Amino acid sequence: MGRNDRAIKKIDPSFLLTAIADDKSLVGMDPYVLIPSLKIIQGLSDAPLKKQFGEGAVIIRPGDKRVWAENENPYLFVALLFFVEYAKWSDINDASQQMILERNFNPDSEIARRSRESKLRKEKYGPDGKFEYRYIEHLRFPGIIYSGGELNKFPVTLSFEKGEFMKGRNFISACTLRREVVDGTPRQVPLWAQVWFMSASLRNRGSYSWYGHDFEPAGLIDPADAEYLKGEHLKLVEAHAVGRVQVEDEMTGIDQTVDVSKEAGF
Numbered sequence: 001m002g003r004n005d006r007a008i009k010k011i012d013p014s015f016l017l018t019a020i021a022d023d024k025s026l027v028g029m030d031p032y033v034l035i036p037s038l039k040i041i042q043g044l045s046d047a048p049l050k051k052q053f054g055e056g057a058v059i060i061r062p063g064d065k066r067v068w069a070e071n072e073n074p075y076l077f078v079a080l081l082f083f084v085e086y087a088k089w090s091d092i093n094d095a096s097q098q099m100i101l102e103r104n105f106n107p108d109s110e111i112a113r114r115s116r117e118s119k120l121r122k123e124k125y126g127p128d129g130k131f132e133y134r135y136i137e138h139l140r141f142p143g144i145i146y147s148g149g150e151l152n153k154f155p156v157t158l159s160f161e162k163g164e165f166m167k168g169r170n171f172i173s174a175c176t177l178r179r180e181v182v183d184g185t186p187r188q189v190p191l192w193a194q195v196w197f198m199s200a201s202l203r204n205r206g207s208y209s210w211y212g213h214d215f216e217p218a219g220l221i222d223p224a225d226a227e228y229l230k231g232e233h234l235k236l237v238e239a240h241a242v243g244r245v246q247v248e249d250e251m252t253g254i255d256q257t258v259d260v261s262k263e264a265g266f
Contacts, residue, residue: 033239035142035157036060036248038067040200040211056200056211060156062248067145067156074197076218077158078229079143079175081236082191085247086112087138091131099250101133105243111135136161139168140247142236144229146195146221157247163203164212171215178217192233193221 041049041057053059058068058075068075086104088111090097102111114120114135123133141158145151160168178189197216202209221229239245 033236033245034248035155035245036062037250038156038158038213039250040213042210056202058198058200058213060151060154061250065151065154067151068199070200072199074199074216074218076146077143077156077196077198077215078146078192078194078221079141079158079196080192080229080233081140081142081240081245082172082175083140083240083245085138085140086115087136087249089134089136091126091133094126094131103246105240112137137165138247138249139165139172141171142245142247144232158198158213159247159249160213163205163208163210167212174215174217180220189220190230190233192229193226195219195221 037060039059039061041053041055041059043050043055045055049059049064052064053066054069056070057066059066083105084107086106086109087100088102090099090101092099104111106112114123115137121135123135125131125133139160143156143158145154145156158171160171175191175194176188178194179186180189181187195218197218199214200211201214203212236245
């Protein structure tokens with residue numbers, strides 16, 4: 001019997017108020033904080049994705065939920081944490097290996113060292129050196145969609161790397177410079193209280209072109225959400241401190257082909 005042949009009965013969830021009081025059914029999953037990624041459909045993205053969403057669209061992967069498309073109003077995003085991750089990626093054309101072979105948060109690691117040196121970011125391997133490992137520094141901002149609708153407060157990760165690395169550095173600066181006047185004094189706004197307009201636009205550098213994330217300040221969170229969002233921030237801080245935060249990532253478009261910003265000296 002297929003899903004379309006089954007009658008789906010709407011269940012009143014109020015019974016959960018008492019049922020979950022001492023529930024421990026999810027305890028075994030605690031070590032894993034897996035956060036999906038915000039990805040932009042690129043010219044080199046898979047054809048089915050381009051057909052479904054269109055180039056330049058922002059989607060959540062895994063899950064393929066559309067967040068934004070060209071000519072729409074910007075969506076809203078709240079970052080809850082920032083960290084740098086270093087990863088060793090296998091070649092996109094090498095089906096014999098998983099995509100991310102190693103990953104860590106240690107700036108003194110071999111992966112980190114290679115990701116910061118333009119001559120060491122690529123390493124040939126395989127028969128006749130036809131494949132390349134890539135060592136990549138990722139600027140990660142786990143957070144939530146804050147636009148209302150079905151995706152409101154949906155957990156996602158905004159990442160900047162390779163051709164968008166300097167854009168990510170600019171976002172870091174923008175976050176740290178956010179101020180609001182409170183009791184007559186300019187005060188720094190916590191990351192989890194900042195709301196950002198987000199969209200995507202086409203970049204052109206020489207013979208390269210790709211879509212990247214754009215951002216503009218969009219005010220503050222609803223005061224009613226402050227306790228919740230601060231709590232989510234603290235949960236992520238605790239999880240990241242013991243290495244339990246992992247971004248669900250993949251190579252697409254610009255990710256797999258171009259390292260414009262660093263190799264061109266941007």
